Amino acid sequence: MNRSGFLSFLSSLLVIVIGLLFGLIVLIVSNAEQAFPAARTIATFGFSSMRRVGDVMLHGTPIILTGLSVAFAFKTGLFNIGASGQFMFGGFVAIYIGVEATFLPPWLRILTCIVAAALAGAIWGAIPGLLKAYRNVHEVISSIMTNYIGMFIVVYLIQSFVFDQGRGTSTRLPTESTLPRLGFQNIFREPFFATYRESHVNLGIVLAIAIAILVYVILEKTTFGYELKACGFNPDAAKYAGINQKRSIVFSMMISGALAGTAGALNFMVDTGLSMGVVETLAMEGFTGISVAFLGMNHPIGIIFSGLFVSYIKLGGAQLQPHFSIEMVETVLAIIIYFCAFVFVVKSMLGRGLSKFGRKDKQEGGGAV
């Protein structure tokens, strides 16, 4: 591993440790007696059985994709804070098609759901992109707004088209419209009396990993990625090189939106009975994506792992009730997860510290520099 890669890895680990320590302090303050068992639960629960390992992957799927969404925009110099709205649009479109398009054979229906969700996310992402490119509106401002606009539109659309009166949420997807489990249920399960309790992990995680690799290839191996990154690193030089920045900005936001939209589809196309509520809150997956992206150092492959890690912590945290109130649990998780966003600060501090150390070493060794 080269020096920068090593530093990235080290600082990612370090922010995790710092985050866990801070989380522990909050746990101690709120319930000293239960703090250490709780910390143990957070740290080990995800590995407590194969079923849990599967669950970590299941819940990791959407946040890997929102993480990729944020990272893709970030690599091209844009901060897509609108992943939440794009995620909800994608989720709605997938549910709508999954419920209504029963005339399509299941595999085609599933494919249509995912592609349409990606398109919906891309369209919703294109709005801040277009505003940035042609009207110089900062994408953070406009994508915050599209989050709220998107959320309200989606709530309205659910109530109008796929509303289940009895449950007060979106209509439940028929099982044929959910992602196939590919036999994972036979691996990721735990014994429960005479039978098994299975994880619902499915095709989604495979797609998420494949998409991460695809994003890596686009960014690192293609002329398209070369252009996008040039725009992100130095827009003036990109202009000088004759690269069409406006086009790059719009494309970048569309791809970012498509990734978040896909996250929405994969999140809801599960056979656990999960459905979209009509409450007026933004989808957290979009914001968690920011932490996932940062913790993974905006590297597509790093994001697979950071997404799984965040999912792991969340799963453990969810077991802390009844000893801790749900608010406390959320606070602790938020501390751990959002500490991850400090990873770049830690990396630069680490970089400075190490180079100082290295130089002293050399001087003491008497070597010429």
Add this chain to the structure above:
Amino acid sequence: MYIIEMRNITKEFPGIIANDNITLQLKKNEIHALLGENGAGKSTLMSVLFGLYKQEKGSIFKNEEEVFITGPGDANRLGIGMVHQHFKLVHNFTVLENIVLGVETTKSGVLQMKEAREKVLALSKRYGFDIDIDKEIRHISVGMQQRVEILKMLYRDNEILIFDEPTAVLTPQEIEALMKTMKDMAAEGKSILFITHKLDEIKQVADRCSVLRKGKMIGTVDVAETSKEEMSEMMVGRKVVLSLDKAEANIGDTILKVRNLCQKGKADKSGKDRLKNISFDVKAGEILCVAGIEGNGQTDLVYALTGLEEFDSGEIEMEGKDISRAKIRKRTEMGIAHIPEDRHKHGLVLDYTLAYNTILQTYYANFQKTGFLKKQTILDYAKRLIERFDIRSGQGEITSTRAMSGGNQQKVILAREIDRDPKLLIAVQPTRGLDVGAIEYIHKQLLAQRDSGKAVLLVSLELEEVMNVSDRILVMYEGEIVADVDPKHVTFQELGLYMSGAKRDEVSVDAAHVKGDEVTVE
């Protein structure tokens, strides 16, 4: 007895020792030059003296007494003043307001300007500064702004005056005046530290000269007893040829034709026109130089020619084809190469490797297959350029350009632009901030381009460069071309007069090809 003595100063930055055990002694009443290439550590040393940086080792003495300078406030109390390379003035304050800023006299919270006004007027008169102290900074020239900076030091009764490259932005006439002021001030009892890399100026005013190279003190010499060649050798560490071998120009067809280029001023600035009726030709085999003081429209002209910015009216033709509204990529493909003024802003993607920077305008042509970058081809290409242009870097073609020295970064751009085999090379201040060796190299490359039949448009602020390299000189003043002269028949002084707007010629170009109209530029 030294008024200021810096003993064994060491200052480190991550990865570099900017000052390595440097001892500098300033006598009272002397003008002491600090000579060195860019990056030699001159500015760092002065920043330590001025309290902007804290040294790791070493100490500072004033009149044999150790002093501790932790900030510009301390420096000021010790009577140390500094004219920075980039002036620190408030643009919408008047001259007088700028001078008293920070040391205002107040009476129950109300400003008392009367005494200050008298003192400033007296100082201004004593040194023959012809300055209107009630004008706002933004309405006075750069030379005047520098005088405001000098008055600031004098108003604070500073006795040790530091000048950081004060002549870089001045015309020859203004430089003359500054030199005289410096001598006057030394005669009045001030001690002056003068940072520069121009040997002529040192010869003209300095008593002694300390030379820095790569963070180390090479030595302090008596200026009167040391030749320019000796000083430049101390500075560079080897013998330097101060003049260029230049063959006669072999001028060919017109490559670039510019007619009546106009660009209105921006509303947020003074509103003056940025380009006024600019017309000229650049021919194959010649180096045409655009001279002028910074900010007289050169940047706007280059942006218009390269397509970085649109202009209001006029035409640009490249080999007879109208490119006035052509996109940047189109112009690049038609054979315009551009070494930009700011290599970090336009010239390089610093986060990309050296290899990736060499394909900035050609990645989509020779270096891809069905949208995928051909990595090996790119690396091989970069290797070839590294060899041909002697680009030095830590890890060869995979070095991050951010980690390279300024001179080698500039070589990457030069290599990229020249290797594209352009018809017109637009080089904007290609030697800015480079050391003598790199400057020599770049000049040779520009001449080689000329000799191989390329048209070269060189935009430069350095008069020496203008006179040495060019075959023809255009002088820009306030967005207009005020002179079209032959370097063999013009003196530095004359150029200075043109550059400061004191003199202007009728400049006309042959306009037979432009719609048959007579075009005369005033």
